[in-house]
Amino acid sequence: MQTMALAMDKGGEELGSNLLSGVSLPAAVVHEGPLAHNVEWMQRFAEAHGARLAPHGKTTMTPALFHRQLQAGAWGITLATAPQCRAAFANGVTRILMANQLVGQANMAIIASLLEQGAAFYCVVDSHENARQLGRFFAERGLTLSVLIEIGVEGGRCGCRNQQQILSLAEVIASEPALSLVGLEGYEGVVHGDNPESGIRTYAKYLVDVAVELEAAGRFAEENPIVTASGSAWYDVIAEAFQGAPLQGRFTPVLRPGCYIVHDHGLYREAQSAVLGRRPDLQQGLEPALEVFAQVQSLPEPGLAIVALGKRDIGHDQLPIALRRFREAGEPSQSMSVAGWEVTKIMDQHTFVRLPEGAQDVEVGDIVAFGASHPCLTFDKWRQILLVDDQLNVKERMATYF
Amino acid sequence: MQTMALAMDKGGEELGSNLLSGVSLPAAVVHEGPLAHNVEWMQRFAEAHGARLAPHGKTTMTPALFHRQLQAGAWGITLATAPQCRAAFANGVTRILMANQLVGQANMAIIASLLEQGAAFYCVVDSHENARQLGRFFAERGLTLSVLIEIGVEGGRCGCRNQQQILSLAEVIASEPALSLVGLEGYEGVVHGDNPESGIRTYAKYLVDVAVELEAAGRFAEENPIVTASGSAWYDVIAEAFQGAPLQGRFTPVLRPGCYIVHDHGLYREAQSAVLGRRPDLQQGLEPALEVFAQVQSLPEPGLAIVALGKRDIGHDQLPIALRRFREAGEPSQSMSVAGWEVTKIMDQHTFVRLPEGAQDVEVGDIVAFGASHPCLTFDKWRQILLVDDQLNVKERMATYF
Numbered sequence: 001m002q003t004m005a006l007a008m009d010k011g012g013e014e015l016g017s018n019l020l021s022g023v024s025l026p027a028a029v030v031h032e033g034p035l036a037h038n039v040e041w042m043q044r045f046a047e048a049h050g051a052r053l054a055p056h057g058k059t060t061m062t063p064a065l066f067h068r069q070l071q072a073g074a075w076g077i078t079l080a081t082a083p084q085c086r087a088a089f090a091n092g093v094t095r096i097l098m099a100n101q102l103v104g105q106a107n108m109a110i111i112a113s114l115l116e117q118g119a120a121f122y123c124v125v126d127s128h129e130n131a132r133q134l135g136r137f138f139a140e141r142g143l144t145l146s147v148l149i150e151i152g153v154e155g156g157r158c159g160c161r162n163q164q165q166i167l168s169l170a171e172v173i174a175s176e177p178a179l180s181l182v183g184l185e186g187y188e189g190v191v192h193g194d195n196p197e198s199g200i201r202t203y204a205k206y207l208v209d210v211a212v213e214l215e216a217a218g219r220f221a222e223e224n225p226i227v228t229a230s231g232s233a234w235y236d237v238i239a240e241a242f243q244g245a246p247l248q249g250r251f252t253p254v255l256r257p258g259c260y261i262v263h264d265h266g267l268y269r270e271a272q273s274a275v276l277g278r279r280p281d282l283q284q285g286l287e288p289a290l291e292v293f294a295q296v297q298s299l300p301e302p303g304l305a306i307v308a309l310g311k312r313d314i315g316h317d318q319l320p321i322a323l324r325r326f327r328e329a330g331e332p333s334q335s336m337s338v339a340g341w342e343v344t345k346i347m348d349q350h351t352f353v354r355l356p357e358g359a360q361d362v363e364v365g366d367i368v369a370f371g372a373s374h375p376c377l378t379f380d381k382w383r384q385i386l387l388v389d390d391q392l393n394v395k396e397r398m399a400t401y402f
Numbered sequence: 403m404q405t406m407a408l409a410m411d412k413g414g415e416e417l418g419s420n421l422l423s424g425v426s427l428p429a430a431v432v433h434e435g436p437l438a439h440n441v442e443w444m445q446r447f448a449e450a451h452g453a454r455l456a457p458h459g460k461t462t463m464t465p466a467l468f469h470r471q472l473q474a475g476a477w478g479i480t481l482a483t484a485p486q487c488r489a490a491f492a493n494g495v496t497r498i499l500m501a502n503q504l505v506g507q508a509n510m511a512i513i514a515s516l517l518e519q520g521a522a523f524y525c526v527v528d529s530h531e532n533a534r535q536l537g538r539f540f541a542e543r544g545l546t547l548s549v550l551i552e553i554g555v556e557g558g559r560c561g562c563r564n565q566q567q568i569l570s571l572a573e574v575i576a577s578e579p580a581l582s583l584v585g586l587e588g589y590e591g592v593v594h595g596d597n598p599e600s601g602i603r604t605y606a607k608y609l610v611d612v613a614v615e616l617e618a619a620g621r622f623a624e625e626n627p628i629v630t631a632s633g634s635a636w637y638d639v640i641a642e643a644f645q646g647a648p649l650q651g652r653f654t655p656v657l658r659p660g661c662y663i664v665h666d667h668g669l670y671r672e673a674q675s676a677v678l679g680r681r682p683d684l685q686q687g688l689e690p691a692l693e694v695f696a697q698v699q700s701l702p703e704p705g706l707a708i709v710a711l712g713k714r715d716i717g718h719d720q721l722p723i724a725l726r727r728f729r730e731a732g733e734p735s736q737s738m739s740v741a742g743w744e745v746t747k748i749m750d751q752h753t754f755v756r757l758p759e760g761a762q763d764v765e766v767g768d769i770v771a772f773g774a775s776h777p778c779l780t781f782d783k784w785r786q787i788l789l790v791d792d793q794l795n796v797k798e799r800m801a802t803y804f
Contacts, residue, residue: 010483010485010486010804021507021508022507022508023508024484024485024506024508024509024512025506025508025509058750058751080750080751081412081710081751082426083412083426084412100699100710100751101699101700101710101766103697103698103699103710103766103767104426104427104697104710104730104767105423105424105730105731106423106424106425106426106427107426107427110426126700126702127700127701127702127766129701129765129766129767130699130700130766130767133766133767152702154703155703156702157700157702157708157749157752157754158699158700158702158708158752159700159702160702161702161703295505295506296505297502297503297505297532297560298503298528298529298532298559298560298561299529299531300528300529300554300558300559300560300561300562300563301556301557301563306559306560308483308502308503308505308506311779312778312779312782312804328506328507329507347559348460348482348778348779349460349482349483349502350559350560352559363531364503364505364529364531364532364535365505365506365531365532365535376714376750377713377714377750380714380783381782381804383785383804402412402714402783402785
């Protein structure tokens with residue numbers, strides 16, 4: 001049944017096919033070489049900074065990629081929702097950091113079931129109300145839930161806004177026998193302002209200071225409490241703050257970037273360039289690994305190509321970028337230039353590309369590789385992602401669980 | 403395996419659960435009453451105008467909904483891509499209008515397989531190149547492909563731009579033994595200008611005129627050639643043009659709106675209001691039927707609620723709209739007001755809601771029903787949609803095939 005279901009989704013292909021012939025396009029592909037590079041690169045980065053890596057799995061929701069991250073040495077997988085945790089655990093991930101509030105009886109029941117099956121699970125809390133709800137629910141089940149206090153910022157997203165709130169929440173957690181306070185969590189991506197780097201350094205130091213203070217007050221139920229933050233844009237700043245003396249040896253610093261695994265052609269390319277600007281010692285940064293291949297379906301006017309690629313196929317917070325072009329059934333090594341190709345609009349199932357003057361050799365059926373900004377919103381358009389080698393042969397069909 | 407896979411996706415629930423207790427949220431729901439109303443309403447509308455209805459299935463990609471449309475009398479289902487057609491056929495849809503170009507050998511192979519299995523299938527062409535590609539492919543398979551010429555507009559999307567292109571394409575089609583020209587297709591949604599209504603009336607008349615001209619020239623291979631257009635915003639204008647003497651009795655006029663089935667809380671609500679303005683005789687228009695239910699996860703600052711709902715759960719071309727609020731495990735009949743609640747931002751997994759002054763009774767865990775603009779981009783965020791009755795009991799878990 002599973003096989004049949006996959007065969008009915010878009011992009012379902014036989015292994016051994018080549019992307020340029022025999023694969024129904026559009027299709028989302030991950031390039032094996034850059035993928036392997038990125039997985040290793042970030043693992044080494046974390047280790048070099050004395051931190052554990054719990055890559056954010058919400059980006060890909062692709063267990064085949066989780067396993068590559070774990071095999072490279074990741075400590076666990078970070079996730080955002082109870083169903084995501086259920087999918088990861090069902091696919092063999094046993095240590096899960098849910099960097100989000102666990103809300104709602106049905107979602108609590110999902111997590112209770114994972115705990116009963118032996119999962120190492122942590123989630124975050126930022127309110128008395130949620131702490132009491134969790135305390136009640138897990139006490140009734142006879143289970144203990146490990147929680148981290150979320151540290152937010154004024155004007156940010158979730159998270160306690162000041163030390164008084166943190167201390168008072170720690171007290172509520174201590175009063176709930178079914179809850180165990182095992183650390184602190186933050187997300188620097190919501191820190192804004194004129195000088196984000198300075199703001200994020202201040203925020204990271206604040207996280208460290210609060211952790212030390214709570215530890216001194218005996219608030220943690222675990223010997224090496226977790227302190228965790230970092231997305232894929234400012235992981236270097238967070239790692240430097242966590243590398244200092246106050247945490248090393250006494251805490252478990254955890255970085256949890258997600259997008260790094262396939263990087264991107266927009267937002268994170270810029271962020272990575274800033275990282276390498278701050279840290280010239282980091283050699284050969286991340287490489288974009290995720291692309292969507294699609295075909296020209298119409299050339300209705302001079303200078304206009306309509307491509308069979310839509311909002312349902314690729315992230316579109318920013319317009320996709322044409323990267324390379326191939327002739328259908330052509331040679332993977334013979335890519336053609338797309339210099340001057342400009343995506344001007346994207347609809348549900350169509351992309352408009354303005355062609356440069358003199359682009360005479362474009363044909364209906366030509367295959368174009370597109371890159372996007374923000375990989376999370378490309379992955380979630382697909383039930384499977386094709387892993388390809390540098391000859392564009394399909395090596396693996398990786399199921400997603402959104 | 404299928405059951406397990408569903409159980410691992412978000413929103414997987416036991417039947418008989420109530421949305422306010424026992425269902426993991428967020429979840430996408432379709433309300434049974436408005437759904438049934440809309441399906442009947444549009445079917446009656448098409449019949450009253452002497453047209454067939456081939457609802458655009460790309461909106462929902464939910465075969466359980468296709469079957470409701472077919473049972474109400476729909477002539478077939480419209481789709482946009484070869485994998486969509488494959489999924490529909492595998493789920494019992496036998497007449498398929500692919501209102502899009504069929505491009506790429508792998509996609510052609512998918513359609514060839516459907517033809518071999520007995521599907522009644524039509525797709526559109528707008529270029530010599532694509533016609534020759536299709537002619538060659540289907541001739542090699544010993545199959546006949548029924549095609550419609552797509553009629554576009556200058557500055558629009560796909561489609562022939564003028565009559566000369568149309569006539570010359572008709573000749574190319576006639577020269578390909580494996581192709582059979584069975585009609586014309588257009589999409590008025592790409593007609594723009596200062597006065598869209600006037601532009602669309604002109605476009606609709608042009609479609610009719612070209613159809614009559616091609617018929618007079620003996621270009622159609624079928625006795626009652628298909629003439630088809632219409633999305634969910636201007637179907638009344640198209641239907642009126644198709645209702646005139648030139649088409650009735652000699653052609654098969656086909657309307658193919660898609661979004662009407664669940665309507666929406668944005669773009670199509672406005673469009674429908676315009677339809678009822680143009681056509682006061684149409685009683686009781688469409689009703690919004692699709693909502694996403696989600697829970698408040700944090701109340702980190704006065705006047706701010708963070709809801710566990712993200713770009714991966716709901717269409718966000720426009721920001722979602724809070725419609726009603728319930729207490730978790732409360733009574734479905736006791737909804738609370740969300741007057742003054744304003745969504746200010748949506749991230750991958752979080753929605754920011756600005757609360758009105760004095761909104762003191764909001765609790766973490768409160769359940770909020772959200773509406774969105776443009777249902778297509780909400781459906782495709784889900785592998786299953788919950789059909790609920792007016793007591794919010796889950797009646798059916800409808801699988802989607804994106």
